[in-house]
Amino acid sequence: MRANKFANIILISGILYFVSLLIYGCYRIAYYGSNKYYLLIVIVSSAGIIVCAFALKLRQNYKINLVLMGLSALIGVYLVEIFLFWKMPLSFDNRSLFNQAQKMGVAFDTRTxxxxxxxxxxxxxxxxxxxxxxxxxxxxxxxxxxxxxxxxxxxxxxxxxxxxxxxxxxxxxxxxxxxxxxxxxxxxxxxxxxxxxxxxxxxxxxxxxxxxxxxxxxxxxxxxxxxxxxxxxxxxxxxxxxxxxxxxxxxxxxxxxxxxxxxxxxxxxxxxxxxxxxxxxxxxxxxxxxxxxxxxxxGGFWVEMLNNVKSIFKFRQLRNRLTLFNSPxxxxxxxxxxxxxxxxxxxxxxxxxxxxxxxxxxxxxxxxxxxxxxxxxxxxxxxxxxxxxxxxxxxxxxxxxxxxxxxxxxxxxxxxxxxxxxxxxxxxxxxxxxxxxx
CATH class of the missing domain: 3.40.50.1110 (SGNH hydrolase)
Structure with a gap:
């Protein structure tokens, strides 16, 4: 029963999250115009709502297994994002630049x-x-x-x-x-x-x-x-x-x-x-x-930490590598x-x-x-x-x-x-x- 209740909470939370994401995507399209990044947000959030709503109606065992698979996939993606973030040892403005400079043997001032x-x-x-x-x-x-x-x-x-x-x-x-x-x-x-x-x-x-x-x-x-x-x-x-x-x-x-x-x-x-x-x-x-x-x-340490958490939460490193750039x-x-x-x-x-x-x-x-x-x-x-x-x-x-x-x-x-x-x-x-x- 506890596992089933936990699965329901996760699925309902998922629906609320994807609804808010869908509203955000539609707002950005209406305000800024259509582009592939915002369209992707709308498509993913719509699919997420449908999957979570469908999963709520499944039998208990199927529902629990589906939630566990979803959470495992999400954790895996975040681990990849954290790894990519950890690879870049400097501030947001020059992490990737520093990394490439090292590969090319070019000196790079690492001071912030x-x-x-x-x-x-x-x-x-x-x-x-x-x-x-x-x-x-x-x-x-x-x-x-x-x-x-x-x-x-x-x-x-x-x-x-x-x-x-x-x-x-x-x-x-x-x-x-x-x-x-x-x-x-x-x-x-x-x-x-x-x-x-x-x-x-x-x-x-x-x-x-x-x-x-x-x-x-x-x-x-x-x-x-x-x-x-x-x-x-x-x-x-x-x-x-x-x-x-x-x-x-x-x-x-x-x-x-x-x-x-x-x-x-x-x-x-x-x-x-x-x-x-x-x-x-x-x-x-x-x-x-x-x-x-x-x-x-x-400012200071805690503000920097908050910015780092926001970056990871938004999959910034993964989006950059997948060239999911915002269009004006x-x-x-x-x-x-x-x-x-x-x-x-x-x-x-x-x-x-x-x-x-x-x-x-x-x-x-x-x-x-x-x-x-x-x-x-x-x-x-x-x-x-x-x-x-x-x-x-x-x-x-x-x-x-x-x-x-x-x-x-x-x-x-x-x-x-x-x-x-x-x-x-x-x-x-x-x-x-x-x-x-x-």
Whole structure:
């Protein structure tokens, strides 16, 4: 009787779990659009509900045996996930990279970001990680100004830079000088993850062209934040050439989150809206430092442990190896309006906006249909309809390269390596040269 009662509890719990999973999958499809990952969730959860409900009606012995088989299979899968997790000895950002570096005999700095920050503090250097917050009174779009910033490590070396007067990854004083020729808008690829400043796109374009280039990209940005950054930091400079760097893997997903912010939406709905961030850097610094202290108080060992448990519970390592990557939502009318407004803003001061399409590692590591993968054709069609010139990095760099995976650190899922950034910068510069001779 106890075994039968236990089996019933497990099966009822399974039904409740799969129902919640089904609701989650349907919600994600409705909100973000259909893709193979969310469809798989719906299919698996539906099958799980049917199997558990059917098992409840079986005879006692069959029911108990079925539950024991199911639990054994589940435990086995989790043991595989735990083993894969245990194999990667570093933080989430660089476990697989470190593992591959060892195989290739490449030195890799195994210190964590926290250890780097602590060591700099012991040397008397005030340093911070890249930090963001979204307060109700003010929405910072840059970082903490004029401070040593510990960035990231993907190629084996930690990237550390001194931020400019608005917290971006530029030399100090760039915003004080006049005659800005080139402005880069975007996310982590614009920010320069994870290469030296001279190796990122802004640094290389400046070296190639001899013109002043400013980078206002911050990791985690999506199209709405990028429009806001263009208004706040680009419009006062009125640069001649603006390069909007679009990363296909997550820009549309970021937009789905950003549109929930009333402050960010004001940039789209009100042409004259501005937070006046250029003149509020001391307030921004205070907010970001406060946020950093809050994270430090609530962080530490237990938070890291909780994140590890969440990762294992969600089968992150197994999903990565089965290439079950999330696909972004469909490009919406909101996306079109953002790019249209960005174009109108830049043309208002006789600037020239370029849309730079940046491909992801998955495009070359897996078998995909290039036109439909990550809604590529739909995105490019929208940009073409707005008469915005496109610099297609997939076609111009990666598709013609004999070994595109060599342009990523250790050939794995990450940002571009120094050579990848160089080729991207070179492709952009070629378009810039054509524009200058017109």
């Amino acid at each position: 970001k926290g250890q780097i920050l602590k060591e700099l503090e012991n040397k008397g250097v005030k340093a911070v990680p890249v930090i963001k917050t979204d307060e109700k009174t003010i929405y910072p779009l840059g970082g903490i100004s004029s401070i040593t910033t510990v960035h990231c490590n993907e190629s084996g070396e930690w990237i550390i830079y001194d931020s400019d007067e608005h917290g971006f990854n530029n030399p100090k004083g760039v915003f004080a000088n006049e005659n800005t020729n080139i402005l880069l808008v975007g996310d982590s690829f614009t920010h320069g993850n994870c290469v030296h400043r001279t190796e990122n796109i802004a640094g290389q374009l400046q070296a190639m062209s001899g013109m002043k280039a400013i980078n206002i990209g911050i990791q985690g940005n999506g199209p709405l934040k990028e429009l806001a950054s263009l208004k706040e930091y680009g419009e006062p400079l009125k640069p001649k050439y603006i390069f909007w760097l679009y990363y296909e893997e997550n820009d549309l997903s970021e937009l789905a989150s950003e549109k929930r912010s009333p402050i960010l939406l004001k940039y789209l709905l009100d042409d004259r809206f501005s937070q006046g961030l250029v003149n509020k850097q001391s307030e921004i610094d205070s907010l970001l430092i406060k946020r950093l202290h809050e994270e430090m108080r609530t 939502p469909q490009p919406s009318s909101l996306f079109r309006k953002i790019l249209e407004q960005a174009r109108n803003i830049t043309t208002s001061w006789n600037g020239r906006l370029y849309f730079v399409y940046l491909p992801t590692w998955e495009r070359y590591a897996t078998h995909v249909k290039h036109n439909t993968f990550y809604h590529r054709q739909e995105v490019l069609s929208i940009i073409n309809s707005l008469n915005i010139p496109i610099i297609d990095i997939h076609n111009e760099v990666f598709a013609t390269h004999p070994d595109p995976l060599s342009l990523f650190p250790f050939r794995l899922l990450a940002h571009y390596n120094a050579e990848g950034y160089r080729l991207v910068s070179q492709a952009i510069y070629q378009h810039l040269q054509q524009e200058m001779v017109k």
